[in-house]
Structures are given as C-alpha cells and as structure tokens.
Amino acid sequence: MADFAQAQKLVYLVTGGCGFLGEHVVRMLLQREPRLRELRIFDLHLGSWLEELKTGTVQVTAIQGDVTQADEVAAAMAGAHVVIHTAGLVDVFGRASPETIHEVNVQGTQNVIEACVQTGTQFLVYTSSMEVVGPNIKGHPFYRGNEDTPYEAVHRHPYPCSKALAEQLVLEANGREVHGGLPLVTCALRPTGIYGEGHQIMRDIYHQGLRLGGRLFRAIPASVEHGRVYVGNVAWMHVLVARELEQRAALMGGQVYFCYDKSPYKSYEDFNMEFLGPCGLRLVGTRPLLPYWLLMLLAVLNALLQWLLRPLLLYAPLLNPYTLAMANTTFTVSTNKAQRHFGYEPLFSWEESRTRTILWMQAKDSVAQ
Numbered sequence: 001m002a003d004f005a006q007a008q009k010l011v012y013l014v015t016g017g018c019g020f021l022g023e024h025v026v027r028m029l030l031q032r033e034p035r036l037r038e039l040r041i042f043d044l045h046l047g048s049w050l051e052e053l054k055t056g057t058v059q060v061t062a063i064q065g066d067v068t069q070a071d072e073v074a075a076a077m078a079g080a081h082v083v084i085h086t087a088g089l090v091d092v093f094g095r096a097s098p099e100t101i102h103e104v105n106v107q108g109t110q111n112v113i114e115a116c117v118q119t120g121t122q123f124l125v126y127t128s129s130m131e132v133v134g135p136n137i138k139g140h141p142f143y144r145g146n147e148d149t150p151y152e153a154v155h156r157h158p159y160p161c162s163k164a165l166a167e168q169l170v171l172e173a174n175g176r177e178v179h180g181g182l183p184l185v186t187c188a189l190r191p192t193g194i195y196g197e198g199h200q201i202m203r204d205i206y207h208q209g210l211r212l213g214g215r216l217f218r219a220i221p222a223s224v225e226h227g228r229v230y231v232g233n234v235a236w237m238h239v240l241v242a243r244e245l246e247q248r249a250a251l252m253g254g255q256v257y258f259c260y261d262k263s264p265y266k267s268y269e270d271f272n273m274e275f276l277g278p279c280g281l282r283l284v285g286t287r288p289l290l291p292y293w294l295l296m297l298l299a300v301l302n303a304l305l306q307w308l309l310r311p312l313l314l315y316a317p318l319l320n321p322y323t324l325a326m327a328n329t330t331f332t333v334s335t336n337k338a339q340r341h342f343g344y345e346p347l348f349s350w351e352e353s354r355t356r357t358i359l360w361m362q363a364k365d366s367v368a369q
C-alpha cells in the first residue's frame with residue numbers, strides 16, 4: 001500500500017453516509033480532507049442530496065448497499081484507503097428485532113473488517129457509542145468519567161449489546177494483515193448523545209410538545225446529567241482520526257476515544273430545551289411531575305402495548321423501560337484523550353453548535369407549517 005505521504009489522492013468509504021452522523025462526516029470530508037480523490041458513500045437508503053455533491057473536484061460515488069451482505073461491502077471497499085464505518089441500526093424503541101439489530105450492527109461490522117482484509121484497506125474508523133460503557137443495567141451513574149474509568153459495563157438491551165460486540169471486533173482486528181501484507185489499523189469513537197442538524201429524536205420530541213400545546217412535562221430530575229456532543233464535532237473527530245491513524249498507528253491503533261466538546265452537562269430534557277425553548281416550547285415543572293414508579297409503570301404499559309399491537313402496527317413511543325432508565329441515569333464524560341493522542345479540539349464552540357441546531361429546528365418548523 002502506498003504511503004499516505006506520497007499518495008496525493010485517497011479513496012475514502014463512508015458506510016451509513018446518508019444517516020444523521022454520516023451526512024455530516026461526508027460533508028466534513030469534502031470540506032476538510034484535501035487528499036480526497038474519491039469519496040464513496042455506502043448506504044441502504046441513498047439521499048437525493050448526494051447529487052448536489054457531485055459538482056466538485058472530488059469524485060463522489062453513491063453506492064446503495066447493505067452491510068449485512070459481505071459481497072456488497074467488499075465490492076464497495078475495493079481500492080479504498082480508509083473506511084469510516086458509521087452504518088448501524090440505532091434502535092432503542094423496539095422498532096427492529098434483536099436479531100436484526102445484531103445482524104446489522106455486529107455482522108455488518110464483521111463484514112466491513114473482512115472486506116478490509118480481503119481488499120487491502122488499511123485504516124478503519126468505527127463509530128461506536130457511549131452505550132458500550134453504560135448506563136449499565138444496574139443504573140450505576142458514570143459521572144464525568146473517561147476512557148479509563150472503571151465501570152461495570154453490563155447490558156441486556158440488544159442495541160448496547162450489539163455496539164459492544166462490534167467495538168470489540170474492531171479493536172481485536174487491529175494489527176491483522178490485509179491483502180498486500182500491511183497491518184490493519186483500527187480505532188473506535190464513542191459519541192455520547194449526538195445532537196444537531198438532522199437529529200430526528202429532537203424533531204420527534206418537538207412534535208410531541210406541539211401536540212401538547214407547546215408544553216413538555218418534566219419526567220427526569222434536573223440533577224441527572226446526560227452527556228451530549230454536537231454532530232459537527234463528532235464528524236470532525238472522525239475526519240481527524242482517519243487522517244492521523246497512519247502517522248500514529250502505534251499509539252492510536254486499537255484504541256477507543258470518547259467524542260466530546262464543550263456542550264454543557266445538563267439533564268436530557270433541560271439540554272433539549274436549549275433548542276426547543278427558542279422554538280416556542282416550555283418545560284413544565286422544576287421537578288418530575290410524576291413519581292418514577294408511575295413513569296416506569298407507564299413505560300411498561302407502552303412496552304406491553306407495543307408487543308400486543310406488533311401484528312397490526314408498529315407502536316414505538318419514546319417512553320419505554322429502557323429509555324426511561326437511560327434518561328434517568330447520569331452518564332457524562334470528561335476526557336482529553338483525543339486531544340492528547342491526535343490533537344483533537346472541537347471545531348464548533350457550544351454557542352455555534354447551539355445556534356446551528358436552533359436554526360435547523362426553526363427552518364424545519366417553518367417548512368412543516
């Protein structure tokens with residue numbers, strides 16, 4: 001494999017490139033990776049916005065494909081220098097079966113790894129998640145922890161289980177020989193709750209507030225901190241890691257990095273109000289309006305209703321036992337490992353991140369009206 005220093009033009013593959021995070025990674029690469037010759041965007045569902053990217057000097061190749069199909073992944077991978085693997089089934093609402101979540105998130109990741117080995121792609125950046133760590137099934141808080149903080153990472157839910165297994169596969173693959181004889185260099189990035197332009201859950205919560213007359217009712221104590229990170233900074237960390245992996249393979253290979261920026265530590269609901277407030281919503285209550293046991297009862301009833309209705313329709317509300325427990329458990333990170341290892345600094349300040357997200361929400365709102 002030619003050394004990156006000599007290779008003037010590189011081929012990147014982004015799986016899940018049409019998703020919430022993936023789109024920002026694609027756009028960030030086009031803006032901030034000067035060595036790009038070709039950018040391949042691999043996704044089950046291609047977005048029409050891809051067409052607007054094909055006017056620049058970089059060859060943008062849209063590939064409709066399924067990461068669960070090894071041959072499709074290998075075909076997309078052939079000739080790529082770097083793969084950024086963001087494709088995944090992000091489901092904590094019971095929309096997909098545990099088997100499907102495993103097939104996409106675990107088998108799909110295994111297919112990406114094997115494709116790297118078969119075709120000679122030497123650098124793999126995997127989008128993992130905070131949930132690989134926690135919150136765990138015991139509801140233990142993770143308060144401003146880092147990559148080395150001891151924590152009992154025990155999961156039962158299919159989504160965190162799949163992310164933990166996939167991350168383990170990626171880290172264990174570091175150092176495997178790829179076609180051509182060079183070693184595979186891998187690393188995993190662990191975003192906390194990502195927010196920003198394109199965040200569908202934020203939209204769903206906004207619409208829920210509109211249905212309730214412009215009000216949201218506090219369900220989580222304000223003291224429960226939940227880590228959040230702006231999507232533009234997560235995308236930037238992916239681009240930077242992909243660039244630095246070759247020069248710092250010995251240090252970064254096989255490593256995990258939390259994605260972080262200067263977004264404030266707040267409860268999930270209070271943080272969302274930073275964006276929903278300027279869009280006209282109000283959070284009612286300085287403390288939860290219902291006791292936790294009653295909220296959990298409602299969450300269990302939602303899960304029962306989902307199970308009963310499944311043969312007829314998909315009922316997947318935001319509130320279920322897992323999301324309630326997650327929202328109700330402190331999980332925040334405080335680390336500088338990415339800065340120490342590859343010089344990461346957030347590209348967007350908190351103020352810029354907040355403004356961009358508000359403008360997006362308001363623009364979507366005006367379109368919806």
Ligand SMILES: NC(=O)c1ccc[n+]([C@@H]2O[C@H](COP(=O)([O-])OP(=O)(O)OC[C@H]3O[C@@H](n4cnc5c(N)ncnc54)[C@H](O)[C@@H]3O)[C@@H](O)[C@H]2O)c1
Pocket residue numbers: 015016017018019020021022042043044045065066067068086087088089090104108127128129130163190191192193194195
């Ligand atoms: N959203 C968050 O808060 C968050 C936080 C931490 C980590 N992550 C991780 O970031 C990654 C992207 O998450 P997101 O929020 O952008 O989700 P998303 O659902 O918006 O994007 C996922 C993309 O993957 C694609 N995809 C799904 N199944 C596929 C398959 N079988 N083959 C090919 N493409 C497939 C989807 O079409 C979609 O475009 C995921 O791996 C997720 O676990 C997300």
Ligand SMILES: CC(C)[C@@H](O)CC[C@@H](C)[C@H]1CC[C@H]2[C@@H]3[C@H](O)C=C4C[C@@H](O)CC[C@]4(C)[C@H]3CC[C@]12C
Pocket residue numbers: 090092128129130131192193194201219220226268269318319320322323324326327
């Ligand atoms: C109904 C209330 C209890 C309401 O407050 C529920 C909020 C709930 C939908 C979210 C609370 C925490 C969110 C998760 C967190 O931000 C991190 C995640 C990891 C990432 O890999 C995928 C998304 C998510 C699981 C995210 C999903 C929504 C929440 C559970």
